[in-house]
C-alpha cells in the first residue's frame with residue numbers, strides 16, 4: 001500500500017474507562033490527532049463534528065454499548081468514511097465475526113498490546129488515505145480538476161432537496177466557451193485543453209462560498225451550483241463571470257465575437273416546491289444559455305419568469 005497516512009488524520013477513542021483511554025492515547029501518539037469520548041452518545045457527537053478517519057470503539061460500555069454506537073455511525077451518511085475498529089475483551093471467533101458483521105473494519109483484543117494497536121491503526125490510516133484519494137478521483141474531472149458531471153448530478157439532487165426543505169433559492173449557472181471549435185481549429189486540441197483549464201480555474205475561483213460547486217458539465221461546458229442565491233445575486237455573478245473569462249485575455253483571433261476567448265452564461269434560480277424538479281432547473285438554465293448565445297455571446301442571461309415549461313424557473317418569485 002503506497003498511500004501514506006495523512007498528517008492530519010484524526011483518531012477518536014470512545015471508551016467509558018479513563019485508564020483505557022489514557023493507554024490507547026499513548027499507544028497511538030504520533031499517528032494523528034487523538035480525540036476521546038467517555039460515552040457512546042458523546043462519541044457520536046464528536047464524530048459528527050470532527051469526522052475522524054478512525055474510531056477506536058469499546059464494545060462493553062455502560063448505557064449505549066459499542067454495537068449501538070457503531071449502528072448509529074454506520075447509518076449516518078456524513079460518517080460513512082470513518083472506519084471503526086472495535087476494542088474488546090471478547091476474543092472468541094463469534095465475537096470477532098459479530099464486530100465485523102456490525103460494520104467495523106477490524107478488531108483489537110484486550111489486554112492491549114502496544115505493537116498490535118500501533119500496527120492496526122497504522123494499517124487502517126493508510127487504507128483510509130488510499131480510499132480518500134480514490135474517492136477524490138472518482139468525483140473529479142481529470143483534465144480541469146473541477147468536479148465531474150456525476151458528482152455534480154448527485155450534489156444537485158441533494159441541494160435541491162435541502163433548498164426545498166429550508167425554503168431557500170437555489171441558483172445554477174451553465175457556462176459555455178464561445179466559438180471553441182474555431183479555437184481548436186486555430187491552435188490545436190492540446191492548446192484547446194490548456195485554454196479549458198484556464199477557464200475552469202477562473203470558474204473555480206468564482207465559486208468559493210461554502211457549498212458552491214463548480215463542475216465540468218461536458219466538453220467545453222461548465223456548471224456552477226450556487227446555494228441560497230437569488231435573482232439579483234445571479235445577475236451580478238453572471239456578469240462577473242463573463243468579465244473574468246474575457247479578462248483572461250486568451251487570444252482567439254478567428255472568433256467573430258471578440259479577438260479573445262469569451263464565454264456565454266445561462267443562469268436560473270428557483271425556490272423549489274414539491275412539484276419542481278432539478279431537471280427543469282437545468283433545462284431553464286440551458287434555455288437562458290441558448291438566449292445568451294443567440295443575443296451575441298460573451299454575455300450572461302438570467303432566465304425570466306415564464307421561461308420554463310411548468311413553474312420550475314420563476315426567478316421573479318425568488
Ligand SMILES: Nc1nc2c(ncn2[C@@H]2O[C@H](COP(=O)(O)OP(=O)(O)OP(=O)(O)O)[C@@H](O)[C@H]2O)c(=O)[nH]1
Nearest residue numbers: 176177178179180181182184189190192193219220
Ligand atoms: N480541446 C478540447 N476541445 C474540446 C473538448 N471538449 C469539447 N471540445 C471541442 O469544443 C468544440 C465545441 O464546438 P461547438 O459545440 O460547435 O461549439 P462552439 O464552437 O464553441 O460554438 P458556440 O458554442 O456556438 O459558441 C468542439 O470542437 C469540440 O471538439 C476538450 O476536452 N478539449
